[in-house]
Amino acid sequence: MKVCEEGQLGQETITYPSLAEMKRLAEENEQLKKLLLLGENNLEIAILCDLIKRRAPHLLKSYIHPN
Numbered sequence: 001m002k003v004c005e006e007g008q009l010g011q012e013t014i015t016y017p018s019l020a021e022m023k024r025l026a027e028e029n030e031q032l033k034k035l036l037l038l039g040e041n042n043l044e045i046a047i048l049c050d051l052i053k054r055r056a057p058h059l060l061k062s063y064i065h066p067n
Contacts (some may be wrong), residue, residue, distance in 0.1 A: 017025065050061055
């Protein structure tokens with residue numbers, strides 16, 4: 001119990017990222033958010049196309065090949 005009372009138990013060294021590292025991480029985070037949004041949009045489009053294929057395939061054909 002004496003070790004705990006002296007504050008020697010559970011001490012950790014905390015390091016903080018530099019300003020440049022924080023900027024790099026913020027930029028990386030923004031890029032990942034954009035990729036996630038793009039992936040969500042692609043998934044939504046794929047789901048809608050699948051629904052059209054099942055319910056009204058003639059609409060999908062005219063949309064893909066407008067000629």
